[in-house]
Amino acid sequence: MTDYPIEKSSEIFFEIAQKYGEEPITDHDEIMSLLADLDHQLGGLVILDFLDMSNWDKIENFELDRETGILKLLWHDYRGKDESEEEREIRSMVFPASLYSCALQVNSIVPIVGPNIAIFLINGYAKTEKEIKKLFQGQADEIKVIDNSFFEKRVLRRFGEEIEVMDFHCTPMYSLAVIPKQSGIGSHHSKDILYYHNFRTAIGRIDSVVKALDKLTDGDADEIAEKVNTVRRIMEFALKVECCSRSLTLKKTYSQVLLGDLIAAVKHEKEEHVRDLLGRFAGMANEFSHDSGKPIDITNAKIATFLALAYVTLLEIEHKPRFR
Numbered sequence: 193m194t195d196y197p198i199e200k201s202s203e204i205f206f207e208i209a210q211k212y213g214e215e216p217i218t219d220h221d222e223i224m225s226l227l228a229d230l231d232h233q234l235g236g237l238v239i240l241d242f243l244d245m246s247n248w249d250k251i252e253n254f255e256l257d258r259e260t261g262i263l264k265l266l267w268h269d270y271r272g273k274d275e276s277e278e279e280r281e282i283r284s285m286v287f288p289a290s291l292y293s294c295a296l297q298v299n300s301i302v303p304i305v306g307p308n309i310a311i312f313l314i315n316g317y318a319k320t321e322k323e324i325k326k327l328f329q330g331q332a333d334e335i336k337v338i339d340n341s342f343f344e345k346r347v348l349r350r351f352g353e354e355i356e357v358m359d360f361h362c363t364p365m366y367s368l369a370v371i372p373k374q375s376g377i378g379s380h381h382s383k384d385i386l387y388y389h390n391f392r393t394a395i396g397r398i399d400s401v402v403k404a405l406d407k408l409t410d411g412d413a414d415e416i417a418e419k420v421n422t423v424r425r426i427m428e429f430a431l432k433v434e435c436c437s438r439s440l441t442l443k444k445t446y447s448q449v450l451l452g453d454l455i456a457a458v459k460h461e462k463e464e465h466v467r468d469l470l471g472r473f474a475g476m477a478n479e480f481s482h483d484s485g486k487p488i489d490i491t492n493a494k495i496a497t498f499l500a501l502a503y504v505t506l507l508e509i510e511h512k513p514r515f516r
Contacts, residue, residue: 194235196233196234196237197234198234198237198373198374199374201234201237201238201372201373201374201375202308202372202374203308204230204233205230205311205312205375206305206308206309206310208226208229208310209312210305211229212226212303213303214302214303214305216301216302217300217301217302218299218300220261220298223256223263223298223301226312230251231251236250236252236253237250237373238251238370238371239371239372239373239377239382240267240368240369240370240371241379241382241383241386242344242368242369243341243343243344243365243367243368243383243386243387243436244343244383245379245380245383246379247379247382248267250267251266251267252266252267252268252269253265253266253269254266260327261298262295262296262297262298263295263296263298263314263316264293264294265293265294267292267294268287268291269292270283270289270291271291271354288355289354289356291355291357292356292357292358293356293357293358293359294359294361295347295358295360295361296315296316296317296360296362296368297316298314298315298316299315299316299364300314300315301313301314302315302366304389309372309375311370311371311372311375311377311382312369312370313368313369313370313385313386313389314366314367314368314369315364315366315368316363316367318362318363318364318445319360320445320447321337321445324337324345325337328347328349328360331351332350332351333352334348335347335348335349335350337360340359341436342363342435342436342441342442342446343361343362343367343436343446344359344367345359345362346358346359346360347359347360362446363446364446365386365390365432365433365436366389366390367386368386369382369385369386384512384513385513387433387436387437387511388508388511390430391433391504391507391508391511394427394429394430394433395501395504395505395508397422397426398423398500398504399501401423401426401497402497402498404419405419405490405494409490410487410488413487413488416480417480417488419497420476420481420493420496421480421481423477423500424451424477424480426500426504427473427477427503427504428450430500430503430504430507431451431454431457432446432449432454434458434507435454435457435458437511438458438461440457440458442457451477455470455474466503466506469499470503473496473503476492476495476496476499477496479492480493480496
């Protein structure tokens with residue numbers, strides 16, 4: 193059995209991050225190469241932290257379906273394993289299924305690099321329950337999809353006597369963090385990092401709109417309206433992340449929840465001036481979403497954009513990781 197240098201995990205993560213750079217990795221070959229590097233150098237002995245603070249102590253294997261873009265990470269795989277009856281009974285008391293895994297339609301892996309350490313955050317695309325069932329029905333004798341959280345659904349599949357438990361991450365949030373062992377980064381830290389990076393991503397997208405609006409004039413009506421609608425979508429993303437961070441229940445699926453639903457969900461615990469900010473943004477955003485027949489005012493477009501930027505910045509500050 194190979195002995196892997198767990199005590200050098202942080203150093204190995206840092207070296208791998210240097211190889212791939214600090215920009216999001218979206219190419220499937222590069223994603224597979226990065227995971228293969230972690231497997232080769234550490235044997236999959238890493239920490240996989242989830243947005244809800246649950247975690248794994250290793251990644252036993254990984255698969256990427258090139259056609260669908262489904263990345264599957266395996267935690268415990270007992271299929272075909274040579275076990276005595278006694279060993280199987282003891283193991284089944286803790287892990288009764290044959291396979292434990294998580295999956296997502298991968299979008300990107302982004303390295304977060306610090307002094308002599310790095311971690312890798314993973315996000316994907318939104319999927320509905322119907323789409324998930326279609327993806328994983330396959331040769332299964334039985335399949336069931338259960339709501340596990342806003343960002344994740346649990347998929348149970350039966351193949352004869354074997355049961356698979358898979359947690360499918362079904363939102364475009366960064367919901368997975370690959371962490372080096374013995375790094376001092378706890379699950380509460382990685383949860384903060386994941387939320388913070390999601391809000392940082394939203395701010396970066398709004399900043400791009402600010403720069404684009406600076407190049408437009410009142411005569412560019414359609415382009416101005418398009419930019420404000422982009423900000424509206426970014427705010428919806430940020431508010432969905434906020435709802436997740438506050439464990440707020442959203443009865444609709446990710447793709448169905450709209451701005452009004454989200455503001456209604458978060459506003460109750462807000463101070464009056466923050467509620468006013470959200471209300472003003474919603475009103476101004478609506479003006480750019482419909483054919484009202486009124487002039488398209490670039491000043492109002494910029495005000496709406498800066499209202500969104502102010503709100504998401506408040507969320508970013510609130511969720512900034514604090515290591516003690």
